[in-house]
Amino acid sequence: MxxxxxxxxxxxxxxxxxxxxxxxxxxxxxxxxxxxxxxxxxxxxxxxxxxxxxxxxxxxxxxxxxxxxxxxxxxxxxxxxxxxxxxxxxxxxxxxxxxxxxxxxxxxxxxxxxxxxxxxxxxxxxxxxxxxxxxxxxxxxxxxxxxxxxxxxxxxxxxxxxxxxxxxxxxxxxxxxxxxxxxxxxxxxxxxxxxxxxxxxxxxxxxxxxxxxxxxxxxxxxxxxxxxxxxxxxxxxxxxxxxxxxxxxxxGGKSAAILLEDADLAATMEGLKLASLMNNGEACAAQTRILAPRSRYDEVADALAEMVGSLKVGDPADYSTEIGPLVSRRQQERVEGYIRLGQEEGAKVITGGLNRPYDRGWYVAPTVFADVDNSMRIAQEEIFGPVLALIPYEDEADAIRIANDSSYGLGGSVWTADVAHGIEVARQIRTGSCGVNMYTLDPNTPFGGFKNxxxxxxxxxxxxxxxxxxxxxxxxx
Structure with missing residues (x-):
């Protein structure tokens, strides 16, 4: 004590x-x-x-x-x-x-x-x-x-x-x-x-x-x-x-991770563990909107559901734990409220949902929604928990448009085999920071946001x- x-x-x-x-x-x-x-x-x-x-x-x-x-x-x-x-x-x-x-x-x-x-x-x-x-x-x-x-x-x-x-x-x-x-x-x-x-x-x-x-x-x-x-x-x-x-x-933020057509899916999923789900998803810069090309949407959905569904949820003092409890009962109820809202809006839970992992502790199952339209509240509002929205896009211009279609402008990332092209895409995202094949904050570089x-x-x-x-x-x- x-x-x-x-x-x-x-x-x-x-x-x-x-x-x-x-x-x-x-x-x-x-x-x-x-x-x-x-x-x-x-x-x-x-x-x-x-x-x-x-x-x-x-x-x-x-x-x-x-x-x-x-x-x-x-x-x-x-x-x-x-x-x-x-x-x-x-x-x-x-x-x-x-x-x-x-x-x-x-x-x-x-x-x-x-x-x-x-x-x-x-x-x-x-x-x-x-x-x-x-x-x-x-x-x-x-x-x-x-x-x-x-x-x-x-x-x-x-x-x-x-x-x-x-x-x-x-x-x-x-x-x-x-x-x-x-x-x-x-x-x-x-x-x-x-x-x-x-x-x-x-x-x-x-x-x-x-x-x-x-x-x-x-x-x-x-x-x-x-x-x-x-x-x-x-x-x-x-x-x-x-x-x-x-x-x-x-x-706040509602950052987007853009997976380009040539993204290495296995490496991207590993990177999104931190970029999207750091600190139990209780991070303003978390990349909670995942933008996938329609041509690879099902493939990305399967990989994302497998990655998120396999995360170890449990005692935060255990070094093998990847997702711990949320900070308070109020936050647990808030995040579960958004999971219900996503279902009501017509999005599909492909892993996680409302079944709590434990009876004790303020845990929420890490959740991925598919069939998300960027106009849905779960794609526009900051949830502040381990909840991801998988959004399809038609082409690169559409991906940039969706990423920028937000009242927020804090972070973001681009995942691609072509780093130089990834930097060019990152330049077009209206956020204070946007990583390529990673997301990190460096003490020597400015951190902050555009818009709200x-x-x-x-x-x-x-x-x-x-x-x-x-x-x-x-x-x-």
């Missing part, structure tokens, strides 16, 4: 302002595995005040990037040594298969942290430009106090997309973990203290939506970075627009720019 009775506010373990408690429930056993205080508006006020003081009066933003990188580098080293502990904790909280957790819930967050430590040494923090009227010094300065609001599906990864560049930039951060997954922030807070990050620079306040909304609208917050649903992102965007507050939004998938970019140098203001200082020669 992981029990905590304090909040990490301004680098200090402090008593919460309220009496509410968040219970963390194992999605595998349905038993309580942890308790933490539920943050309140008063806790947010304290955290933001500490962050404001640390930014306005403290040493952190005044340090050189190299000095900040040295301290954050210590955190990256601690993280690297203990990432197995983080992976196991995330798996226990939200059901991610441990094999994925080791990679996606711990190793990649650590790599993101290390990437920004290294970038500090080469990033052009200041430059001299020859303007039309004389020389100009252009500097990059930290944006200020950052509100980082992260979801439950990949809590450490989405946090590091915000925390790592913000710290290197010289910002101070108030992070609000999801109430489903607050425990990993406690472990990270211990490492932050050990690394020697100054007081006030980082706070964690686990809480629900109302407290999150209060944090977003707080007048002493300079920038908001949010990962979550498009509906919530719209509300946050409206608030930030009224306040002229900087904002980054990484939102969000605003701005995370990762890469672009992710650092999101936490900087540019200042021009013209001066005599």
């Amino acid at each position: 992981h029990e905590h009775d304090r909040l990490f506010i301004g680098g200090q373990w402090t008593a919460p302002a309220g009496t509410g408690v968040i219970e963390v429930i194992s999605p595998h056993t349905e038993e309580v595995i942890g308790r933490v205080p539920e943050g309140t508006q008063a806790d947010i006020d304290r955290a933001v005040a500490a962050a404001r003081r640390a930014f306005d009066e403290g040493p952190w933003p005044k340090m050189t990037p190299a000095e900040r990188a040295e301290i954050v580098g210590r955190l990256a080293a601690i993280y690297a040594e203990r990432q197995q502990q983080m992976a196991e904790l995330v798996t226990a909280q939200m059901g991610s298969p441990i094999l994925f957790s080791v990679f996606g819930q711990a190793a990649i967050p650590q790599q993101v942290l290390q990437y920004y430590v290294d970038l500090a040494a080469t990033y052009p923090w200041e430059e001299e430009r020859q303007g039309m009227l004389g020389p100009v010094t252009v500097t990059r300065e930290p944006v200020g106090v950052v509100a980082a609001i992260v979801p439950w599906n990949v809590p450490q990864f989405t946090l590091m997309l915000k925390l790592a560049p913000a710290l290197i930039a010289g910002c101070t951060v108030v992070a609000k973990p999801s109430p489903e997954t607050p425990l990993d922030s406690y472990l990270l807070a211990e490492w932050i203290t050990e690394a020697g990050i100054p007081e006030g620079v980082v706070s964690f306040v686990p809480a629900g939506r109302e407290v999150g909304a209060y944090l977003v609208a707080h007048p002493d917050v300079d920038k908001v970075s949010f990962t979550g649903s498009t509906a919530a992102g719209r509300q946050i965007g409206e608030v930030c627009g009224r306040q002229l507050k900087r904002v980054t939004l990484e939102l 998938s969000g605003l701005g970019r995370e990762l890469g140098p672009e992710g650092l720019v999101a936490y900087l203001e540019h200042k021009s200082i013209p001066h005599p020669a």
Whole structure:
């Protein structure tokens, strides 16, 4: 049992302002595995005040990037040594298969942290430009106090997309973990203290939506970075627009994997295990629409049903498990609701369906729908579970049209024997990223979406720019 009775506010373990408690429930056993205080508006006020003081009066933003990188580098080293502990904790909280957790819930967050430590040494923090009227010094300065609001599906990864560049930039951060997954922030807070990050620079306040909304609208917050649903992102965007507050939004997706006529079916099916079903399908960039040429549709349907139907569903702590439970009963019921909807819309279940694999735990059978039209809700709405929609196309132009016929624009992939041609097809997909014969996120390249998938970019140098203001200082020669 992981029990905590304090909040990490301004680098200090402090008593919460309220009496509410968040219970963390194992999605595998349905038993309580942890308790933490539920943050309140008063806790947010304290955290933001500490962050404001640390930014306005403290040493952190005044340090050189190299000095900040040295301290954050210590955190990256601690993280690297203990990432197995983080992976196991995330798996226990939200059901991610441990094999994925080791990679996606711990190793990649650590790599993101290390990437920004290294970038500090080469990033052009200041430059001299020859303007039309004389020389100009252009500097990059930290944006200020950052509100980082992260979801439950990949809590450490989405946090590091915000925390790592913000710290290197010289910002101070108030992070609000999801109430489903607050425990990993406690472990990270211990490492932050050990690394020697100054007081006030980082706070964690686990809480629900109302407290999150209060944090977003707080007048002493300079920038908001949010990962979550498009509906919530719209509300946050409206608030930030009224306040002229900087904002980054990484939102939903309904990405398409396009199988071209010459795709190697066996290799593609192996690739789709990760691209389409990573993290139990609870991933914004999952390729949940599978587009197959009509000439090979039945062949692809058989191969996809065999691959998905053979996945091992079970205890997420077992290294042989490929699909674990969903994060909550609410999410289980939501995904099953979409499976019913797909059947009502006329799509055909070719593997999976509504028979739960286990009586205990929030499991859903990995499911593939065939005979799907792209106008169906199961092809247009983000389900956030292990449910795939197999959609036929007539020719390559039709495949591109279908892939782009979505309100989202986050990810995608093209599967083909001709990589150069695959890149040409990927260029025509209106998404923030589109892989060829793979789907992966690289810390050195920008990640984000077109259309309803969000605003701005995370990762890469672009992710650092999101936490900087540019200042021009013209001066005599």
